[in-house]
Amino acid sequence: GAGVSQTPSNKVTEKGKYVELRCDPISGHTALYWYRQSLGQGPEFLIYFQGTGAADDSGLPNDRFFAVRPEGSVSTLKIQRTERGDSAVYLCASSLSAGDEQYFGPGTRLTVT
């Protein structure tokens, strides 16, 4: 079946602009995660959704970052007033439920100039 998909695959934006990154999880997976991966590092947790609600947003670096999952399927990660330090690959993963193995999407490479 279809895996996790993410759009766009690449996004270049200017400092100060607003961006939205989309994740479409595997059908039937209730748990959805966002991670951020900087060059040469392991992915770092940002936020976790169980269904429609953000059950754990402890990894969001500041209030410029926000994510939604209004219908319990597709999720959007929103970044306001982007900064050059936000440049990274943003990964989305889904699992049947929390604690199960997570399946990752191909990521969105965000570059803030």
Added chain:
Amino acid sequence: AQKVTQAQTEISVVEKEDVTLDCVYETRDTTYYLFWYKQPPSGELVFLIRRNSFDEQNEISGRYSWNFQKSTSSFNFTITASQVVDSAVYFCALSEAYGNTGKLIFGQGTTLQVKP
């Protein structure tokens, strides 16, 4: 706090050699899960294995095997008879089991290069 350490930054081997990737973890939880993921040059993380902390039995899957030792907080990964296609970055990860979100704490990764 939870932490995963992969001390080997890069490993280079010649095809058909065996190679072991080390992973050491820290957690105060008595119940947790351990994972290994592969990230090939294409970039997409590929799930390899999930292990419950109560199950210390070693696992073998084809050329891959995993050695879980709770006494030393290690979960090492061995590739037997390595192949060029095994070249990738390998990540070890940890998550809590109870009352948890399932969020993964990743190590820094080990880059494996298998030369023909």
